[in-house]
Amino acid sequence: MVSDERGPDGPRGTRILLVEDEPRLARPLVAALRRHGYDVTHVEDAASALRAAACDLVLLDLGLPDRDGMRVCEELRERGDTTPIVMLTARSEEAHRVAGLRGGADDYLVKPFGFAELEARIQAVLRRSGPRRPQRYEVGELVVDLAGQVAYARGEPVSLSRKEYELLAALATQPPGVVHRRERLLLDVWHTTEQGSSRTLDVHIAALRGKLAGVVGIETVRGVGYRLVADGDETRRNGAE
């Protein structure tokens, strides 16, 4: 789908999808991006944006002719598509910026903007997005397939609610043995930094433990968080390393 070889620095070969219906803005932008070495695909409406081939970053206008750009962003995220998104829009109120960022955008730039700032923001977003994550993680006999958004225990699909899946995926993508902090899980799965959802997290952890019993364990590290361990590993962990 997406190659892992995108360089961390510099635009050369970085594939950008520009979703912008206003030709007077799109034309100079496409030209400037290409001049800087980006590989640009330009589409003019939401339907084409959702059909477009995978890319490294999306520049998304919000005032599109067929659908609001916000919906495009939400739909991409609902599909599990984590491609970085920078919104470009004339909507300048704080409430719009907040809605855009909470809706899954990585950055939000108000028109008119200078090309130098756009380029610096594209690079900052690409830098923190890092290389593409692998699409498949294995812990013991558990496989989490991020592309299909499904988990398999000993080859059989596990029936999980949306949040249970997201929680399991967050735990599984952590390097083996590393503790996933509670705050981090609340942010990754419930998109909040507030501790009010803490009880919700406990409930989902308990549900996952029930469904995955005998396949993987979810170890509690008291006061810190959780880690996923292949079943049988807990005893090894307490013995000599």
Place this chain on the structure above:
Amino acid sequence: MKVLLVEDDDSFARVLTATLRRTGFVVHHVRTGQEAIAAPVCDVALLDLNLPDTDGLALCGPLRAAGHAAIIVVSARTEEAHRVMALRAGADDYLVKPFGSEELQARVEAVLRRARPRSLGVRMIGRLRVDLDRHEVTLDGAPVPLNRKEFQLLAALAREPDRPHERDKLLQEVWDTDWAGMTRTFEVHLARLRAKIASAAVVENVRGVGYRLREVPDAAAPSKTEASPSKTEAS
């Protein structure tokens, strides 16, 4: 989630701290670049550019190298050139003062969604192995059972084993308080930690400065004494 707030304007810092605490963040506030470099590693650093001892831009690199997961510049400078410079210097985002608390929270969350905490790695203090990512401590390969606060105290000391750590800083990092009433709790935990690691390491009291973690010279096995006192091992 921990926020490092680097801001010399106290009234602005107070408002920002209150806002961030309300939304569930633990805030560590410092006023100078030098204090920022010495601060505990946080999930996100909010960085003012006009600091008394240095330009905030010059801190982006060192803060990132120290392991802070994300950096957001918070500044009254509105020109595009400043935004571009800050982003190129390593900032993840740039917020112009004044800004709304909702936007601050949304931007911090957007940046944190992407920022992966850097691995803190493993520290060897002689025979004592402290794995900062896995929260595991072993002595000659056998697990050392530490409770959470004992581990955090050891981790704070072990991150920079050769430097003395002030008690105030340790209280701040482990108990998130600077209240002197916690001193007794601190001492109880320190005593338990010392007892549990005694055969491998000591926590020295550096008078008037703080505490330092040291390897116990191994008298029983003289062949081992030439090993380096502490070294960092990549995980």
